[in-house]
Amino acid sequence: MKIKSRKTKSSLVLGLLLVISCSGVRANISLPAIFGNHMVMQQNAEVKLWGWGKPLEGVKVKTSWSADTLHTVVTQNGNWSVSLQTPSAGETHEIAIQGYNKVEIKDVLMGEVWLCSGQSNMEWSVDHGIINGEEAAREAENNEIRLFHVVWKSSPYPCIDLDGQWVKCTPETMRPFSAIGYFFGKELNKKLNCPVGLISSNWGGTPIEAWIPEYEIRSRKKLNDAANKLPHFAWAPNEVAYTYNAMIAPLLPFSIKGVLWYQGEANVDNAYVYTDMLELLVKTWRDKFNTEFDFYYAQIAPFMHYQNDDGVKVRDAQRRALDRISNSAMVVLSDIGDTTDIHPRKKIDAGKRFAQVALNKTYGYEEYPVSGPLFKDYLIKENKIEVLFDYSDGLYCSDKKLTMFELAGEDLQWYPAKAVIKQGKVVVSSGKVSRPVHVRFAWTNAATPNLFNKYNLPASGFTTLEWRNVKHSL
Incomplete structure (x- = not known):
């Protein structure tokens, strides 16, 4: 029993020494990989810089673009963060983070x-x-x-x-x-x-x-x-x-x-x-x-x-x-x-x-195009449907005739249709659909539409039939 007691006491002493020893070890301030040399930071923005360290460790952050030094303390969970106001693009910068150790990020661009x-x-x-x-x-x-x-x-x-x-x-x-x-x-x-x-x-x-x-x-x-x-x-x-x-x-x-x-x-x-x-x-x-x-x-x-x-x-x-x-x-x-x-x-x-x-x-240069023609609305005119598009300026067909348009009546059976561009709209008709209800365009997996706008950008296919709410089996 005495021998066990000595071993137990020795173990307790050793454990205590380890605790004391570890408590004196200084944890390293570290950063996630996204913060590093040669990085780009979003210019003219409030950005968050964060990382890890030892709880209660003081952290100082100094940037080359500001005379201020930011101070924070590592939380009990080992996390820290500061908010930085970044300048405009133009110069190369550095960021220094000082805790028990020092981390420097160099060659930073805005x-x-x-x-x-x-x-x-x-x-x-x-x-x-x-x-x-x-x-x-x-x-x-x-x-x-x-x-x-x-x-x-x-x-x-x-x-x-x-x-x-x-x-x-x-x-x-x-x-x-x-x-x-x-x-x-x-x-x-x-x-x-x-x-x-x-x-x-x-x-x-x-x-x-x-x-x-x-x-x-x-x-x-x-x-x-x-x-x-x-x-x-x-x-x-x-x-x-x-x-x-x-x-x-x-x-x-x-x-x-x-x-x-x-x-x-x-x-x-x-x-x-x-x-x-x-x-x-x-x-x-x-x-x-x-x-x-x-x-x-x-x-x-x-x-x-x-x-x-x-x-x-x-x-x-x-x-x-x-x-x-x-x-x-x-x-x-x-x-x-x-x-x-x-x-x-x-x-x-x-x-x-x-x-x-x-x-x-994003940047306001309106001379650049945004999109090809995008379906906007449709109007039923007796036995025809007029299709309206956004981004329709200079609407044209790249072939001899406009193809890939289809019409369906109340029976929802689709038939190929004739399509003609008139005054910035597409007028669609079919001899097999006397009372059209729906229209669709380029409705195949491999469809390559021949409808473009003045920027030579293609129209997206579409359908006016709401197919997404059909019950789907699992």
Whole structure:
């Protein structure tokens, strides 16, 4: 018994010494990966800088653009944060964070920060093989474009950090980066004459559900049921929130100007909820980023190998989301797609179209076009239907005759129709439909419409029939 007592006492003493020893260890101030050398911070904004340290550790933050030193204390949970007011673009800056240790962030630029997210078409790079990509890569040296590529990871729970680092844009760093993101940023940098920071966070084959917090979907029966319909594939996670948790949550609330989104191909199995899902994603991300950022998204391109009319339903659901999401726009890609390849190779053109939208709607350069013709309304005139479009200036047909319009009566049977452009509207008629009720346009998975406006941008397909409320089996 005495021997055990000595051992017990020795263990207690050793444990006490360890506690005392550990209490004297100074924890290191550290930062999430999104804060690092060569980064771009959103100019003229109040931005949050955050990190970790030892509870009650004093933290001082000093920036090269301000004479003030900010002070804070690490919380009992090991977190700290400060708010910084950033200046306009123009100079290179440094940030010093002093706690028990010192962390310095160097070569910081102020500019415009955009998040590029979605699945493989946003992910595709010069390395994947895009048209004219090699020539563009050779000319990609640009110190005012900075790139941050988020490494693929998934998680069932929200993460506090991710893998990635800021790099200067060079031919070597541009090649594996999102092509659409880069060409978008290149156009912005050229027109705005200021640095552009691009964050690429995407994963090919992921459905939209993987990019939305779990509780947002599980608490909505219709969306939860639809999420359960998604098939499982070997190349990407499809579980609700898994990529949001690992590839978006750790960025929050890093200050951004806007989001580019190209996704939808993985949601052909539950297209009827895509409008709701996209609206929910934007609402949730805006809440989490704590800003009403602009949201511009691609309508998925035509592709012949979708089943039934699943592809065109996703495109229509995306079009309908425009009425539900403020500060948004949709980039139509039907004329620069490839109906035999789900990955169109004209990423330079796609990136430029995204840039045109942003330059107009975000930065106020009205000479840049926003969209091709978008369905606005329709008027039934006896045996004809007149279709009205937004962005209809200079409406024209690129072929000898306008095609892909169809009419349906009360029996909802669709028939090909004659379509003629008159005074900025399209007048549609069919000898087989004496009393038309509905009209649709380009309603096939591989449809490449021949209706354009004066900016040579294509019209989006549409249908006036509300197909999303049809009962769907699980």
